[in-house]
Amino acid sequence: MYSYTKLNSNLGDIYVITNSGVLSNLILGTENFKEFRAKNKAAVLAQSGESLPVLNELKSYFDGDLKKFSYRLNLETGKKFQTSVWKELLKIPFGKLVTYKDIANKIGRPNSSRAVGNAVGANPLPIVIPCHRVVSKTGLGGYSCGINYKKKLLKHEGINYQDRFFN
Structure with a gap:
């Protein structure tokens, strides 16, 4: 099941989507997120802390402290x-x-x-x-x-x- 968390960044709103604890999507902007939600109505707001590791990495990236991400990714959605x-x-x-x-x-x-x-x-x-x-x-x-x-x-x-x- 998809869960999501919103991060406010200097780039604007970023929606972090996880599926069973694995990062599956990052969506930039509220309008793009609305399109995702229309296709994935079952997505739920993540429980407190569920997306914390990836949020911390994104914050570190935007603070200029992180150059490469280490969070587990789900690439299975692609061909x-x-x-x-x-x-x-x-x-x-x-x-x-x-x-x-x-x-x-x-x-x-x-x-x-x-x-x-x-x-x-x-x-x-x-x-x-x-x-x-x-x-x-x-x-x-x-x-x-x-x-x-x-x-x-x-x-x-x-x-x-x-x-x-x-x-």
């Missing part, structure tokens, strides 16, 4: 290709950018940049699985939660994306 992309995203260091093409090459599918983009867009755990660190070779690319969230996350990590040139 095999998506899961391979998400696992590769977990390897991108804090404050670094890679392109969709870089990810395609790393997973051994060099002609699959567009499919990588689709998998990145389907990431159920933005921030924790750092899809905001993936850009197109000519600019920022997209972000499933909205491009303004991506810009704020990159700024938080000290990335001046406006000065970047991509090959």
Whole structure:
């Protein structure tokens, strides 16, 4: 059963969704959460402390003290290709950018940049699985939660994306 907790962050409201104690979704913004709730009516508000470890990690991230998350993740919601992309995203260091093409090459599918983009867009755990660190070779690319969230996350990590040139 899904349970959720809301975290107020400098990014806005973040909804932390767990399923049997494993992090399954992070949802940025109340409107996006309303869409999740419409599809998952059985989701209940988490009991006090149930989501505390992941909340502490998120707070540490936003305080600038955490560079890599260690909380248990549920990647079972994705298809095999998506899961391979998400696992590769977990390897991108804090404050670094890679392109969709870089990810395609790393997973051994060099002609699959567009499919990588689709998998990145389907990431159920933005921030924790750092899809905001993936850009197109000519600019920022997209972000499933909205491009303004991506810009704020990159700024938080000290990335001046406006000065970047991509090959």
